[in-house]
Amino acid sequence: FYEPQKYLQGTSSFKISKNLTQEIIYNALRLYQQQQTKTGETAHNIVLHKLGPVYECEVVGFLEGVRQLLGTMENCRLGIVQIEQDHQIKLYGSETGTSKTNRNVSRGLGVLMGSNTIALASTGCVSRGSKGMSYFGIGTPQPLLITSIMPPSNLLQQYGLTTNNFYNTESLTR
Numbered sequence: 001f002y003e004p005q006k007y008l009q010g011t012s013s014f015k016i017s018k019n020l021t022q023e024i025i026y027n028a029l030r031l032y033q034q035q036q037t038k039t040g041e042t043a044h045n046i047v048l049h050k051l052g053p054v055y056e057c058e059v060v061g062f063l064e065g066v067r068q069l070l071g072t073m074e075n076c077r078l079g080i081v082q083i084e085q086d087h088q089i090k091l092y093g094s095e096t097g098t099s100k101t102n103r104n105v106s107r108g109l110g111v112l113m114g115s116n117t118i119a120l121a122s123t124g125c126v127s128r129g130s131k132g133m134s135y136f137g138i139g140t141p142q143p144l145l146i147t148s149i150m151p152p153s154n155l156l157q158q159y160g161l162t163t164n165n166f167y168n169t170e171s172l173t174r
Helices: 004-008 018-036 056-070 153-158 169-173
Strands: 045-051 077-084 110-112 117-120 126-128 133-135 144-148
Touching (some): 117 169
Antiparallel strands (some): 117 144
């Protein structure tokens, strides 16, 4: 953890050093390789998600950790996701029928907020049972802001990657 960020450890704004991120990714992938597959194969679809801002040192650590275990990343699909909970965005559904009081959106609804960010309702209205009954949830859902982080072009080039190696925002949100 860096200078002032070391005092924010455990909050959604902490910054993890490149070396610690690399170690976390390497150990997670090695554990997957050892315990999750009978053949000892390595993961080739790897997504890092973090609650709070993703810093460039963490992106470099992620890429280094993957490369350290796999050697090459040309056959990988990668993703880096930043998740934000603390913001002022709310999602409201349209008025339906005579009900003007309940304007909750459906759980799982996503609204594109930019080329790399989607507001995703993780709570809200859900259908229950075969009779089409709905549970409207509690209050107005505050969505999660899901942002796909794409490494800068100099890092892509350094690691022999292209944007095609990375999942798009919609795929990551699904």
